[in-house]
């Protein structure tokens with residue numbers, strides 16, 4: 385086998401996507417305050433996945449300061465879509481709202497303060513099915529959220545679940561693996577700037 389790069393963490397740590405001053409400010413803020421954000425690589429991956437799939441109806445569960453939302457909103461600027469993002473902390477939501485305005489992306493975001501699981505329940509009068517869900521809430525809530533995501537996503541829609549390397553995500557990992565509603569991969573990866581930098585990321589297609 386041909387030789388691999390030395391020290392892949394340092395090597396791949398240098399190839400971070402270019403990003404705005406605001407996103408870099410939010411990364412520093414997250415580090416200082418221990419706010420678990422997805423970081424630039426997963427953020428950019430979300431942007432690419434949303435653009436590649438032409439997602440117009442995106443739901444994000446877990447907003448925090450709106451860092452990951454900004455990548456999805458940036459994709460919506462191209463797809464003509466909108467991100468609904470749900471956050472249980474009113475204080476966090478307020479910070480996120482400010483950041484959406486600062487980024488000039490507020491028109492692509494619908495911020496909802498509340499509990500993600502109740503928000504996921506299918507609405508009376510059936511709202512349009514979703515193209516993409518990004519799940520980044522308490523990991524113990526992933527398993528109960530999964531059947532609701534299956535109900536809300538259209539066939540061919542995309543689910544991305546962050547932090548599947550956490551013990552609390554085990555029930556979710558077990559449930560989705562081989563489930564007939566989903567075609568999925570669960571990757572264990574080095575994710576520079578992600579909280580934490582070695583973690584699992586699950587991507588699944590709604591069958």
Ligand SMILES: C[S@@+](CC[C@H](N)C(=O)[O-])C[C@H]1O[C@@H](n2cnc3c(N)ncnc32)[C@H](O)[C@@H]1O
Pocket residue numbers: 420421422423445446447448449450451452453470471472473476498499500501520521522525
């Ligand atoms: C990991 S952080 C989200 C980080 C954000 N996605 C990013 O990468 O920039 C999780 C956020 O979800 C919120 N949260 C946790 N469980 C929730 C739930 N069940 N419903 C709604 N929000 C929740 C927390 O308050 C926290 O701000």
